[in-house]
Amino acid sequence: MISLTGKHATWAYIVARVKVMKRNLIPSDEYRKLLNMSFDEIIRYLEETAYKKEIDELAYKYSGPRLLDYALTLNLGRTYKKIQDVSFGLAKEIITEFLKRWDIWNLLTIIKGKMVGVSLEEIEESLVPVGSYTMDFWKSLIPKEIDEIIKTFEGTPYYEPLSKIGQVPLSEIDDELYKIYYSRIIAMRPSELALKLFVDFIKMEIDIKNIKTILRLKREDVSVDEIMKRVIPGGFELTTEECGKLAAMPWDELTKSLEGYWFGKGIEIADKDLSRIEIQFDKVWMKTVAKRASNYPISILPVLQYMILKKIEVDNLRILGWGKWNNIPKEEIETQLVIL
Amino acid sequence: MVSLIGDTAFIKGCAAIGAGLAVGLAGIGAGAGESGIGAAAVGAIAEDRGFLGLGLLFTVIPETIVIFGLVISFILMFAYG
Numbered sequence: 001m002i003s004l005t006g007k008h009a010t011w012a013y014i015v016a017r018v019k020v021m022k023r024n025l026i027p028s029d030e031y032r033k034l035l036n037m038s039f040d041e042i043i044r045y046l047e048e049t050a051y052k053k054e055i056d057e058l059a060y061k062y063s064g065p066r067l068l069d070y071a072l073t074l075n076l077g078r079t080y081k082k083i084q085d086v087s088f089g090l091a092k093e094i095i096t097e098f099l100k101r102w103d104i105w106n107l108l109t110i111i112k113g114k115m116v117g118v119s120l121e122e123i124e125e126s127l128v129p130v131g132s133y134t135m136d137f138w139k140s141l142i143p144k145e146i147d148e149i150i151k152t153f154e155g156t157p158y159y160e161p162l163s164k165i166g167q168v169p170l171s172e173i174d175d176e177l178y179k180i181y182y183s184r185i186i187a188m189r190p191s192e193l194a195l196k197l198f199v200d201f202i203k204m205e206i207d208i209k210n211i212k213t214i215l216r217l218k219r220e221d222v223s224v225d226e227i228m229k230r231v232i233p234g235g236f237e238l239t240t241e242e243c244g245k246l247a248a249m250p251w252d253e254l255t256k257s258l259e260g261y262w263f264g265k266g267i268e269i270a271d272k273d274l275s276r277i278e279i280q281f282d283k284v285w286m287k288t289v290a291k292r293a294s295n296y297p298i299s300i301l302p303v304l305q306y307m308i309l310k311k312i313e314v315d316n317l318r319i320l321g322w323g324k325w326n327n328i329p330k331e332e333i334e335t336q337l338v339i340l
Numbered sequence: 341m342v343s344l345i346g347d348t349a350f351i352k353g354c355a356a357i358g359a360g361l362a363v364g365l366a367g368i369g370a371g372a373g374e375s376g377i378g379a380a381a382v383g384a385i386a387e388d389r390g391f392l393g394l395g396l397l398f399t400v401i402p403e404t405i406v407i408f409g410l411v412i413s414f415i416l417m418f419a420y421g
Binding site: 014 | 377378379382383384386388
């Protein structure tokens with residue numbers, strides 16, 4: 001019956017498109033080659049991949065790591081926009097909801113850029129043209145003063161945290177904005193399997209974010225109350241109460257108790273650098289998403305998996321580019337990459 | 341009913357209905373199957389033209405069911421038509 005209503009076909013279409021797009025991602029063994037290349041060689045390598053168009057477009061204006069940065073951002077934005085444009089029905093609704101996180105990214109990019117006096121053109125290059133607002137809207141905000149930008153959001157859920165700019169650290173506002181984004185999704189009451197899979201995916205993402213926050217703040221000896229302020233409520237296994245329990249534990253007990261959670265299996269914490277531990281969580285997260293996506297092949301999960309993999313690739317290339325530009329040893333760069 | 345139209349006519353009529361159902365239902369089934377496969381094939385071809393041959397091949401696989409239906413309908417029509 002599902003096939004007769006055409007619902008199946010909607011998912012089959014978008015999943016097939018995304019699966020073909022996934023073939024264009026840089027394979028993990030290629031990173032070994034990239035690590036041995038110089039910055040210019042990396043750019044030349046990328047000119048033979050999906051990033052060629054963006055590098056060619058921006059090469060007359062920028063050079064060095066800025067060129068790489070803006071080309072990667074532009075490519076990521078275009079890829080997401082394409083997925084959003086070619087999907088329809090419930091798939092489009094879910095993808096649009098997922099991409100609303102870029103509203104916060106764009107908003108914070110403009111505000112942070114204005115605060116540190118980055119040129120208007122460079123702020124524009126850092127924007128990702130997806131989410132609930134159009135690129136023209138974001139462009140119209142760039143020349144405005146910060147107060148005016150905040151006023152533009154009056155009547156939206158973002159206004160309250162934004163109005164605190166100048167009174168509290170920007171990282172707190174950042175957290176508040178993302179809490180609004182996540183709370184809107186987890187408040188959904190999924191009636192369909194597709195929506196339930198999406199909500200569960202987001203809840204698992206919250207778990208990963210929360211555990212990273214807890215470990216980072218615990219390392220810095222931050223108080224339990226302060227940690228709890230930064231935690232995002234509504235995780236898959238890490239509910240607010242669970243987070244409270246973990247935050248109250250001493251470091252050794254905390255690291256041992258992680259074994260009991262879905263993201264804690266096989267994680268080696270010992271005395272490792274925190275960024276390496278975070279990468280391990282990212283890998284577990286991606287493995288779990290891949291497993292769930294293969295369990296539900298005709299659903300939103302393969303699409304979300306691709307979107308996350310694309311973001312990871314862009315982040316990896318950015319780290320690689322900046323690392324090579326600053327002559328950081330390849331071993332050190334490698335530890336910062338999420339190679340799946 | 342039989343006495344009204346006669347044995348032969350009744351059997352011929354049933355065979356014709358059966359033949360129609362065999363092709364019709366097989367067609368609906370194949371269409372339902374093809375909707376998903378066709379959508380996936382179009383999605384893949386939109387991204388990479390290289391999938392055209394494979395996409396077409398997979399899309400017509402459910403058509404074999406219609407051929408079975410057609411064979412049944414021919415048998416019915418030749419035997420009782």
